Amino acid sequence: MATINDVCKLAGVSKATVSRVLNNTGQVKKSTADAVYQAINTLGYKPNSLARALATNCTNTLGLVVSAFEGAYFSSLMRKASETSANDGKQLLIMDGGHSPQSEEKAIHSLVERKVDAVILYTRKMPAEKLKTLMESLPVPLIVINQMVEGFEPRCICFDQYQAACNATEFLIAKGHNKIACISGPENSVNSSLRLQGFKDTLAKHHLPLCGIYHGNYYTQSGYHACQALLDSNQPFSALFAANDSMAMGAIRALHEAGINVPEEISVMGFDNDPAGPFLIPSLSSIMLPVDAMAQTAIEQAMRLLKGDKISEVDLFSGSLIVRESVDQLKKPR
């Protein structure tokens, strides 16, 4: 690999001059600049980004850690984040959060050690206090998607889980359902709890009973098993609210195997708007999460922070109801 010194010699100038033309900082005579470019080309010289970073204390790199590489949701997140940061002249380095807060933290630290200029964290389970500690102690800005941290609101990009769950439930109720079961997410997840609370509160608001709440882990299989358990419990219900589309799919499969038609006998509502939704049979009603917008906003906030701008709190992102076949008007009570 050619270094700046090789360029110096070939161009017959000093390192300083080469550096100047490279970063067009300071005045350089046209002719010498040309000579430098000439040398750079013939040598195929590329500046060593490590050395540059060491000298400037800036790597032009953003780090993203996602709680786990799973599902279309994360794909969108990564893609959009990658694209947005590229537009801002920053490379995005992505690391696996490995499903646990511990490994998420490890990933963050290794990104920090690599001197990323900022890190974006999409977490599912890291507790707010831990996040707060990290935000206070990390030498670079930390932006978090999906979790609110008191005192650091501008660095939090959140979705209004509660309201979206309320809307989903209202939709079911508006369709005439009054016995609605639920397959919730993991119990130790803040967002999962918010979705569940929205569901419960909406039911309560309409003086409707809780009829069966089961917990899954967001995977299809867990939705399948939860639904089987629900069926086994013999609690009557005409609609089912699943905390994400994958679990909804699993539930629909379980209902199918039990000989129950969706939506004729039981309506199913999902969450997240998985791209597969429109093609399922029946197609899946869901709540659309603006992941792309959230990813973009996260990067933008990071960039503002880096530029030294004052950043202000961003509004909660809100979902929108996607009406498809899996939810139908209540026909006969079950």
Place this chain on the structure above:
Amino acid sequence: MATINDVCKLAGVSKATVSRVLNNTGQVKKSTADAVYQAINTLGYKPNSLARALATNCTNTLGLVVSAFEGAYFSSLMRKASETSANDGKQLLIMDGGHSPQSEEKAIHSLVERKVDAVILYTRKMPAEKLKTLMESLPVPLIVINQMVEGFEPRCICFDQYQAACNATEFLIAKGHNKIACISGPENSVNSSLRLQGFKDTLAKHHLPLCGIYHGNYYTQSGYHACQALLDSNQPFSALFAANDSMAMGAIRALHEAGINVPEEISVMGFDNDPAGPFLIPSLSSIMLPVDAMAQTAIEQAMRLLKGDKISEVDLFSGSLIVRESVDQLKKPR
């Protein structure tokens, strides 16, 4: 951020000694080592990985670029690659290949500029000659998944697309089908062509006619549209081979909307074994690709290369048939 110098002062030793205890290279008296650790702890000192990399010319980092962040397939790939490299003491940095060979190449170069020790590329469309050039010119080893490069066989981790497609087709034929349509992948993709060729050759081997070949882009929607086009063409067929599960899902939806039952009237075969497959209605027959094993092997080959071991060509990975509901015995000719 505390530096090694701060540690020196606090521990009352020289940089060299600190460095020694840090990398346990050379002999250090227990007591002084303890003092160093002491200092490190109270300062919360973390070695600067950039400086270290600059000095050692090794970043302990592997780079992975995937052709696009899309689908469960890539999730598995990234997860396993991440895990494997972590086990080997290397951090995995992931970048988006942005769907085109041009941006894939850009991603590779930016990884190289960041001085990753090796790069793994999962590509869909980068031509073999381009890959060859890269392998020859890059200052670090390049391992490629999913494409064979002449003269660099040991660096290629490939799947036997052709044979797997043959097996899938044989399965359909064994079920009595003799009019089999196909929704293939993009025409400019090598692997897609291999799958299609396997399909065609197997048909030919059994003296069966080609009845309808349509091209999609691996997305669900394209499978949906391709199937509609196929239906519109009025060519009779009793089975459909889709080049991946997403397109198969789209096709099944299109058949459903046309009032055609799967598998009673038409059998559908997928490819890739998407995790959603078992839960679809009907559940989807498919070909399982050992992505995890391939990812792991890719990392392992990279590690061998880095250690200076001689590496030898790895066998083609082969798929296995996953039999589920979507393919049934031919009942009546259509």
Place this chain on the structure above:
DNA sequence: TTGTATGCGTTATCAG
């Protein structure tokens, strides 16, 4: 067992 000096490839501060 420990310290000194030098180099890794850049940037940046001064002089000239």
Place this chain on the structure above:
DNA sequence: CTGATAACGCATACAA
């Protein structure tokens, strides 16, 4: 406009 030269933070050969 250009060239020395000192950082940047760490590793390492060579002395002591």
